[in-house]
Amino acid sequence: QVQLVESGGGVVQPGRSLRLSCAASGFVFRTFGMHWVRQAPGKGLEWLAIMWFDGSIKYYADSVKGRFTISRDNSKNTLYLEINSLRAEDTGVYYCARDKGWGKWLDAWGQGTLVTVSS
């Protein structure tokens, strides 16, 4: 079955960088676009970014453009999210999700990895 497992979260100081990973299995990873979504404590879901199946196209939410970078390694079935200049408001659970409909909806999600930005 489809499985997405995020990792790389933890407690990080403001201003530092962090790279999150999402290991995919149970489907042909290289044929699917992938998303990152986050949830701040007590808040709703916030879409962050999408990368096309071949890495040719990326889109970002305005709120993270310039600080977040989505990437993937299809040979390793892994999606990444690099976050620079971390801020307190970046604290939350980060989910990766599989794309369906060319960026229209997300049909499978991981359980998330918690990022806490604190000095």
Added chain:
Amino acid sequence: QSALTQPPSASGSPGQSVTISCTGTSSDIGGYNFVSWYQHHPGKAPKLMIYEVTKRPSGVPDRFSGSKSGYTASLTVSGLQAEDEADYYCSSYAGSNILFGGGTKLTVL
């Protein structure tokens, strides 16, 4: 890129029906038929319940249904069951990005 608007809470007794609304604009819900709904039990992976406004993925009970009128989409849960208690999020395609609603906590009384 403002979030879609959902009521923070909804409730119903077992067996009853509940409808959750989701309001957007002409740039998202009103402009595309790509509304989706997600069920989220805290601590677990969110689950796709409805896509393309009305379609259900395989395995989702037909008690869950979706609709849209103008700038407002709705999720109806019929025959409420205890396991339906969760947070529900609407989402809409908005061009090159996706917007989510703030979430609705559904309580089964």
